[in-house]
Amino acid sequence: RNLRKMMECRSDINRLNNHFLLIYESLTPPGEEKTRQKQLLTLLERLVNKEWPEARLYLYGSCANSFGVCKSDIDVCLAIQDAEIDKSKLLVKLADILKSDNLQNVQPLVHARVPIVKFMDPVTGVSCDICINNVLAVINTKLLRDYAQIDVRLRQLAYIVKHWAKSRRVNETYQGTLSSYAYVLMCIHFLQQRRPAILPCLQEIEPTYSVTVDGIECAYFDQVEKLQDYGSRNKETIAQLVWAFFNYWAYRHDYTNSVISVRTGCLLSKQAKDWTRRIGNDRHLICIEDPFDTKHDLGRVVDKSSIKVLREEFERAAAIMQHDPSPWITLFEPY
Ligand code: ATP
Ligand code: MG
Numbered sequence: 001r002n003l004r005k006m007m008e009c010r011s012d013i014n015r016l017n018n019h020f021l022l023i024y025e026s027l028t029p030p031g032e033e034k035t036r037q038k039q040l041l042t043l044l045e046r047l048v049n050k051e052w053p054e055a056r057l058y059l060y061g062s063c064a065n066s067f068g069v070c071k072s073d074i075d076v077c078l079a080i081q082d083a084e085i086d087k088s089k090l091l092v093k094l095a096d097i098l099k100s101d102n103l104q105n106v107q108p109l110v111h112a113r114v115p116i117v118k119f120m121d122p123v124t125g126v127s128c129d130i131c132i133n134n135v136l137a138v139i140n141t142k143l144l145r146d147y148a149q150i151d152v153r154l155r156q157l158a159y160i161v162k163h164w165a166k167s168r169r170v171n172e173t174y175q176g177t178l179s180s181y182a183y184v185l186m187c188i189h190f191l192q193q194r195r196p197a198i199l200p201c202l203q204e205i206e207p208t209y210s211v212t213v214d215g216i217e218c219a220y221f222d223q224v225e226k227l228q229d230y231g232s233r234n235k236e237t238i239a240q241l242v243w244a245f246f247n248y249w250a251y252r253h254d255y256t257n258s259v260i261s262v263r264t265g266c267l268l269s270k271q272a273k274d275w276t277r278r279i280g281n282d283r284h285l286i287c288i289e290d291p292f293d294t295k296h297d298l299g300r301v302v303d304k305s306s307i308k309v310l311r312e313e314f315e316r317a318a319a320i321m322q323h324d325p326s327p328w329i330t331l332f333e334p335y
Contacts (some may be wrong), residue, residue: 009243010322016239017160017330024238027069027163036124037063037074043121044130047097048078048137055080058138065144067158069185073127077134087132091117094130099331109212135213142180142222142291143202147188149224151198151231156238157245158187167332170313176306182288182298185262191231198231201265203291218292243321249316259287263294273297286310 039059048055061075062068070318088110095117099138105150106119131137148155155189161183166172173179191198203220208226212218236244241255253260259275268289270276274296275284286299296326302310324330 007322009240012241013243014237016284017134017237019326020160020242021156023163023328023332029068029072033070036126039126040074040078040126040128042072043101044076047101048094050124051093051097052080053111054082058135060137060141061215062132063142065184066155067144067162067180069159069162073129075137076128076130077138078130078132079135079138080133085132088113090132091115095119095154098181104211123147128235136216136218136292139211139213139218140290142249143218143220143291144184144188146179146202146220146222146224147199150200150227151191153198153236153238153241154191155229157191157241158184159173160238160242161187162243164317164331168313168316169303169332169335170310173301176301176303177310178288178302179298180213183286186249186260187245187293188249188262189260189265191241192238192262192265194234194244196231196233197238198234200227200230201262203263204265216292226307243318246321249314251315255286255307255311259289259297260268261289261291263289263291 012216028032037059041059045057048268050320054223056079058064058077058079059074060077062072063074080090091108091110095106098106098117098119102122102172103119106134107118109115114131114134116131118127118129139326148158162171162180165178165180169175170177171180171183188199192201202222202224207219207221208219209222210219213329215260254267257270259270259273261268270284270287273287273289275287278284282297282300283300284297284299285304288298290296290298320330
């Protein structure tokens, strides 16, 4: 039965291609959205620098990593060098500043895993989260953006996977499913593994970019304009890749022994990472190594019940990609 499930791709797969490309295009944000985001960032810089002239603001997450679909929130990191700072106090202070400038729904969430202030700008309609000194997120945002410039199929695949994950409600870390960041890493790893490869492994090439953040050395080859033709020997279309992505996570991935690793471009063993048993809340039921913070398994939020949900969703998606007459609709039917 398993062999049958791992069968060859349907013969009419390329008939689906235009449908998936249309979905990709419909999810792509219009240029004016970038303009509105920049406008809000300029306003924030003015407010923040009045109080903390040394502080800098950086965009991170989907508004800056090129995997943002229409109407995404924006994620901002406030970088401030002050050994004395108490993050909670700073967030509360920042919240007061935002409120006095008439920004709406301002909420400091000081007890969250990553403490933030949330708010909405009534002028641009953009919602925003601000965190403090989460510089590693700014760096991994750059890594994702650099990968996206190498081959357009990464962006196409990641948009479709994120749209599927949101529609099927498996993009909710507080419920034990995976973050958007984890899904994008799954897509990058998958494209590194195609033969011929569609993406290189940037951290395995002689670095042209290097910074040390929180004691972690982040180094990789970032002259991606030199890699424009990298994937051109591989002619797979987006429909074939969506099929193969779900087929991989439904039937081929070895959940018991393997860790996916964008850093090395390979699969690693759980044994080698010592991710074989539960420690505290980390269960390692699906293992996705963070490319810089290599002790961090992005799958650690997944528990015994959510792994079941996830794997059933991968199998559903794989079956739809194999048999359904209109997978570009069925795949995204709301859960
Ligand atoms: P969405 O479009 O769903 O908002 P997003 O790209 O903004 O997607 P999030 O999962 O909201 O993705 O994460 C925002 C950013 O925060 C990521 O790009 C990444 O830089 C960082 N990040 C998120 N989760 C983690 C994590 N578990 N470990 C390290 N960094 C993370
Ligand atoms: Mg986000």
